[in-house]
Amino acid sequence: MKTPMNPTPINTTLAVRNSGFSSLVEALEYAAEGDTGFNFYDHRGELDSVLTYRELAFEARALARRLLGLGLERGDRVGIVAETDPMFHRFFFACQYAGLIPVALPAGVQLGAHSAFVNQLRRMLESCEAAVLVSPESHAPFVGEIADGLELVMAGTPAEFDALPERDIELTAPARSDIAYLQYTSGSTRFPRGVEIDQATVLDNLREIAQSGLKLTREDRFVSWLPYYHDMGMIGFILVPLICQLSADYLGSRTFAMRPRLWLKLISDNRGTISSSPTFGYALCARRLRPSDYEKYDLSSWRAACVGAEQINAAPLQVFAEALKPCGFDPSAFVACYGMAECVLAVSFAPLDNGLEVDFVDQGVMMASGEARPVDRQAGNAVGYADCGITLPGFETRIVDEAGGEVSERQCGEILLRGPSVMSGYFRDEEATTAVLDENGWLRTGDIGYRVGDRLFLTARSKDVIIIKGRNIWPNDMEVVAQRLDGVRLGGVAAFSVDGIGEEEAAVIVLETKERDDEVRDRMRHRIVELMHEHFGINVIIDLVKPGTLPRTSSGKLSRFQSKQAFLERRSMAAAKARARGSDLKTA
Structure with a gap:
């Protein structure tokens, strides 16, 4: 019988600090002075394990010495199959302490896609020239097949790494210029590439999300079902709570897919304030709701329901808002946002408390000339695009035509970005890097959009038009x-x-x-x-x-x-x- 557990509380003991850190290690050490942390819920929605920041720091330091005991050198890559499990946090931060580079690997195995999953992970490990592969017990049967023929120092489960001797090795704090992690892009238009993010870059974006995007306070609490191998899951719901010393509650992605109402239950029970989903997640919840659910959930605490995609479809969000209205969900909680792994996570946020705002334009004019000419939403030729808000303060933004010239307001073009949150490049891929990053630091996002005043609207990926x-x-x-x-x-x-x-x-x-x-x-x-x-x-x-x-x-x-x-x-x-x-x- 399980010993009863309680989730970590909201931050009531530590002064909120989201800036001035030199590394993720320093941020964790500060958070470890409080009582907050991470909470993991099982397929029934019951609390399965708790990992406070204090426990995480202690365990990560010990694990770092075990990893270095393998003879690994600073900068070596460690592939981590990113299941929703405390092991991911432990190994990610062990890498931070050891000066190693964590690489989050997909954990989702589709039915009948065994070979595709194995080959995908093998390609990623080869791409980043990983020295180590660690897999949760749930994926242990894949380890041998994935590692076969690769020049890995060690591949195994957390238990096997925990059995290694803890060497008496002094841990050296990361420099701001050290690579913090590699984040593989989603690969929606090409094979994924490893985005290289250093300590200074990730800390800058985390600070801007906390201060300008979400305006986080000690009263906030995060709830997520998003996978850790996705930038929103890892950055948005592991590192953002960490940087602000806040608690986060997790539900596995597969559990959400089978029982999406558990997401709502978790927000309701724990009084979650920040949660995010692609549009399909909101739609899935709305479809699975029953009339008897309305009195079960109280979603009045949910103040930021973030949604981001290459183009946000407002229709399923409106259905979700209407369905959850009896549960206290406020449509003004919707926050449209824009971002990408090449900029850590976030580029822009719509204003808080405004809900989803849609700009309706003439579709015929848009197709013919790229001009986003406003029309009445009831017009037969109207098409709507969500307001993704103002870019975070650290970004410079340009929208350009095919010749590189800046376009006027309401004219579609490719979005270019520059700032301290932009990646240093794709890991060991100079050709791919120079294709998107110029000598002046401007990133070609590949996203098509237009601007109205200082607000940003996305229409498509340039490769997909x-x-x-x-x-x-x-x-x-x-x-x-x-x-x-x-x-x-x-x-x-x-x-x-x-x-x-x-x-x-x-x-x-x-x-x-x-x-x-x-x-x-x-x-x-x-x-x-x-x-x-x-x-x-x-x-x-x-x-x-x-x-x-x-x-x-x-x-x-x-x-x-x-x-x-x-x-x-x-x-x-x-x-x-x-x-x-x-x-x-x-x-x-």
Whole structure:
């Protein structure tokens, strides 16, 4: 029988300090003087383990000496399979104390994707030339296969590392210029690359998030189900609470996917104030709610419900807000934000307490010229983009055209950023680094957006924009329209363009559906074609696939690049089968 545990409290004993630290180690040492920390909840929503900052500092120091006892040198990389488990925090901060570089690795294994998971981790470990691999017990069966043939000093579970002798080695504090960690990008448009973030860079962004973005106080409490291998999960819900000496409560990502209402229960029970999710997380919660749930949850404490994506879809958020209104959820708690791993985490935040604000523009004008011309939201040609707020104070921002010239207000262009929160580069990849970072420190984000005053609006990724007959069409807009069909779930649509079909570039929509009836499927195709003509004036190729077909990045985002590759492979196979049938007929 488990000994009853209590989660760590809000910060009532320590003066809140979010700046002036020289390293993450110094930040942890200060937080360890208080009573706050991290709390981990199991698949039933019950408290499973507690790790105070004081315990974390003590255990991380001991583990650092064990790692250095393996003969590792400062700067060596340690791959950590980032399951929602205290082991991740222990090894991440052991690396900080030891001068090693932690690398968070994906923990999500999709059904039937064993080989893909193993190969992904092997490529990441090879990319960063890791010396060590550590895996939670849940992933122990994969360790041997992942490590096979790699030049690792050691690969194993936390228990195996804890069994190593603790050497009498003096630990040296990290310098501000030392690499704090490598964060692999989500890889939605290309294979992930290791973003190199040093101590000074991460501390700068954490301070700006705390002071300017969320305006954190000692009354705040974090709640999260986001994976640690994603920048929002690791930076937003491990390092931000740490830098402000606040407590955080965790639910595993797989647990959330199966029982999303536990997220709401945790916020309600522990009076959480800060939590975040992609739009699909809010939509999933709204779908799973029952009338009997309304009296169970009190969400009135939730003051910042952050949401970030390349383009924020307001519709599921409005459904969530309406569904949770009886539970005390305030729609003004929604905070649209923009960020990326190349800038640690956050670039901009919408103003607190304003809720989601949407700018409605003329879709036809947008496609033809890139101008975001305002229209009434009820207009038939209206398309909405969320206000992602003002960039954090440390950033300089430019929006430029293809020639590099700065565009005017309400004109779409690529977003460029410069400031102390920008990465130093991709780890040991000079070609990739120089492609996005110029000699003056400007980062090409690859994101398309426009500005209204000092507010930022995102429309698409530059690599994803569909160009047909000289018009720019944002794939997310096409996906949102397709999702209006009955039976089409949020996130179950991918839009992109392909070459070599017909006489010019063509738009493609891949849509997941459970429907098997041929007549119904034909009606779905016909209706989508009508919608695309009505809203965008283009022809489109429709590919209906079974649920679970569309590929995702390690952070759960739709990968349009991989969706396109899979579509082309399906077409190639279908063409080969058709040729084979034709050959058989001729032979007969």
